[in-house]
Amino acid sequence: MSEDQEPRTLAPLSGAAGRADVIVEGVTYRYPGAGRPALRDISLRIGQGEYVALLGHNGSGKSTLSRVIGGLLAPERGVVTVAGLDAASAESRARVRELVGMIFPDPDNQIIATVVEDDVAWGLAARGLPLAEVRTRAALALAAVGLSEAAGRAPWELSGGQRQRLAIAGALALEPRMLIADEPTAMLDPMARRDIVGLLLRLNREHGLTVLHVTHSLEEAALAGRVVALEEGRVALDEPPDIAFANLDRMRALRLVIPDTARLVESLRACGLPVPPDALTPEELVAALERLRSRRA
Ligand SMILES: Nc1ncnc2c1ncn2[C@@H]1O[C@H](COP(=O)(O)OP(=O)(O)O)[C@@H](O)[C@H]1O
Numbered sequence: 639m640s641e642d643q644e645p646r647t648l649a650p651l652s653g654a655a656g657r658a659d660v661i662v663e664g665v666t667y668r669y670p671g672a673g674r675p676a677l678r679d680i681s682l683r684i685g686q687g688e689y690v691a692l693l694g695h696n697g698s699g700k701s702t703l704s705r706v707i708g709g710l711l712a713p714e715r716g717v718v719t720v721a722g723l724d725a726a727s728a729e730s731r732a733r734v735r736e737l738v739g740m741i742f743p744d745p746d747n748q749i750i751a752t753v754v755e756d757d758v759a760w761g762l763a764a765r766g767l768p769l770a771e772v773r774t775r776a777a778l779a780l781a782a783v784g785l786s787e788a789a790g791r792a793p794w795e796l797s798g799g800q801r802q803r804l805a806i807a808g809a810l811a812l813e814p815r816m817l818i819a820d821e822p823t824a825m826l827d828p829m830a831r832r833d834i835v836g837l838l839l840r841l842n843r844e845h846g847l848t849v850l851h852v853t854h855s856l857e858e859a860a861l862a863g864r865v866v867a868l869e870e871g872r873v874a875l876d877e878p879p880d881i882a883f884a885n886l887d888r889m890r891a892l893r894l895v896i897p898d899t900a901r902l903v904e905s906l907r908a909c910g911l912p913v914p915p916d917a918l919t920p921e922e923l924v925a926a927l928e929r930l931r932s933r934r935a
């Protein structure tokens with residue numbers, strides 16, 4: 639390789655990708671035959687490179703909104719554009735589905751092949767890409783999720799967290815501008831959860847991928863740059879996490895699960911101890927208490 643030649647990375651990782659702003663404007667969606675709409679007059683904008691956590695009680699519309707943004711469902715009213723393309727129109731829908739990679743709770747629903755590398759290659763081969771390009775992109779995608787070593791293994795030999803990483807690699811191989819991860823940690827143990835959230839954060843921070851992370855966990859949402867919460871198909875909250883989580887009563891009103899640590903922080907603050915309200919994990923609380931102690935010492 640000559641010196642001025644950049645090493646090859648996945649397209650969105652090179653920064654060469656176009657802007658992937660998501661614009662949701664006045665969107666209402668009703669499932670066929672359903673009386674109540676699942677989404678009611680939702681408007682929301684997501685900028686390129688943002689990491690947005692999407693919270694909400696069961697049935698509040700998180701998965702429906704994800705599918706509408708990903709071009710899988712066409713709204714009854716309103717418009718969704720991704721990178722300027724109409725997500726519902728017959729001409730641009732297929733392109734939007736490439737721009738928006740979707741990850742679901744159960745990776746096994748997305749894994750098709752019997753060899754890890756082939757599973758990532760499958761989606762590319764289905765698009766008619768030349769074999770050399772398929773191999774290169776599959777290798778890059780596996781490297782991006784830390785699964786290069788497992789390329790020749792069978793998916794069922796991998797752990798749940800590794801299989802979710804494989805599903806993410808499958809999405810990355812298609813060179814998306816955005817990942818929508820719909821409760822990607824729901825079926826994983828705590829260690830694998832941290833692993834997957836860490837990977838999503840890294841893909842966002844290091845590679846500029848826009849992330850919409852649907853989760854029930856306030857601890858996970860606290861890591862996002864912005865928290866959007868849905869209630870009965872409407873946007874009920876759209877704020878940075880430290881502001882959103884400073885008022886747990888509002889979280890309770892949205893029927894979200896309040897972490898034990900957050901309840902403890904709330905009690906400590908009620909006792910007059912100035913711990914920050916956004917300390918949601920035990921580690922953060924311990925660090926905050928240690929800072930307080932050293933200040934008082
Ligand atoms: N395939 C479907 N057919 C009919 N109604 C659905 C379907 N999927 C979801 N719904 C309804 O749409 C609403 C929103 O659901 P969903 O988007 O799955 O919520 P969430 O992901 O927040 O749990 C709920 O009332 C749910 O019952």
Ligand SMILES: [Mg+2]
Binds near residue numbers: 700701702820
């Ligand atoms: Mg859902």
